[in-house]
Amino acid sequence: MSATLSPHATAQALPYPALAQQIEAVLRDPSVRVPPRLVERLANGASLFVMPAHDAQVAITKLITFVHDNATRGLPSIQGDIVVFDVATGSRRALLDGPTVTARRTAAVSLLAAQRLVPHPAGPLLIVGAGVQGRAHLDAFHAGLGVREVRVASRSRASADALVAHARALGLQARAVDDADAALADCPLVVTATSAQAVALRGTPRPDAFVAAVGAFTPQMVEWAPGVCQHLARTGTLVVDTRDADHEAGDLLQAGLDVTALPSLADVVNRTPAWHGPRPGGPVFFKSCGWAGWDLAAARCALAHAAP
Incomplete structure (x- = not known):
């Protein structure tokens, strides 16, 4: 039936x-x-x-x-x-x-990656992009990590205020922020879920940060500045959701990085030889592109x- x-x-x-x-x-x-x-x-x-x-x-x-x-x-x-x-x-x-x-499974993939890789699961959580994926990730990180504090950055103040109101209805402390780059310094959890039609972040995540970058899922799309991605490759750990990201991870491809050399979430879960663990003292950048x-x-x- x-x-x-x-x-x-x-x-x-x-x-x-x-x-x-x-x-x-x-x-x-x-x-x-x-x-x-x-x-x-x-x-x-x-x-x-x-x-x-x-x-x-x-x-x-x-x-x-x-x-x-x-x-x-x-x-x-x-x-x-x-x-x-x-x-x-x-x-x-x-x-x-x-x-x-699409909304829920994408957020759940980020949740699984965070459960495996986040050093500070309680947050605060910074969400950049207050659309469907921003709300789904807020719900997922609250349900699966116990996040209690969130900050929201969006080009639309009305959208940011709506997501803040949703977070408060769940019992979270929440507020909108005008400068996402500046907010990175206070947030060990970061989700970027923008439309990825142009660079949205040029700041550097904290050394102990976990970033889930989900907005860009084609080679032409981008959320993070190439220089930031290159810095993260030197100082932190980059992980992709699947090997499809080898030709779809716009943020990393536009930074000129060899995506094929990066571990995938399957490597992390199954602890394959490709996964050596996160680099001590460096941020983790999880690039999600989607997969059937x-x-x-x-x-x-x-x-x-x-x-x-």
Whole structure:
């Protein structure tokens, strides 16, 4: 029997701690297969993403569009669905809301990386970019790390104030800041979730900082200044979400860094020879670009949540 989940029902089926656990399980599962995603460029800079993945029991395809300036139209930047199939019978098991899955699984990936790599999980947390991903990361870090204090920087003061109000409704201490670069000095946790159409940060994170950079997921997109990325490569530890970042991590590619030489989150989780641990006394910069394996983890989490 197939279930069609609304955005609310999709979110309810994907609690952040459980979703982070499923993401780790996917990284440990040798049956998981994730073909290269298809990205078709559309008119006016839009993109169509087709992202399949499967394991021994479940097969999924994510079909979404991305239009970076949809906010000006009063529309979400990401729209679409994830179709979940049973491998044994080929029958459809669920239809999940694509934007909700994208927001929550991206934040849960950052949460898993932070659980493994953060020296100071309590924060304060600086969020740069107060859109969907900014809110998802606030919720994920609150639920999974116990963050109690957050600062929000955004080009839109109204958006920043709305996210601050959401944080306060959760019982967090929160305030908006005008200068994200200056706020880096006070925040050992940093999430950048901007539209990544131009450099948003030129400051240097603290030596004990953990940064999750999620805004840029194509070679042309960028959030962090190239000089900052080069400094982090010299003094800290760079980790990418998957090997797809080798050709998608705009921040690092535009800095002229050899992304192929960097460890991935799978290396961290499985402690492969590529992972030597974070450099002592240096920041950790986690670059996230996206992967259909994360959507497979979300499907597994949703199915487990629905099981009697």
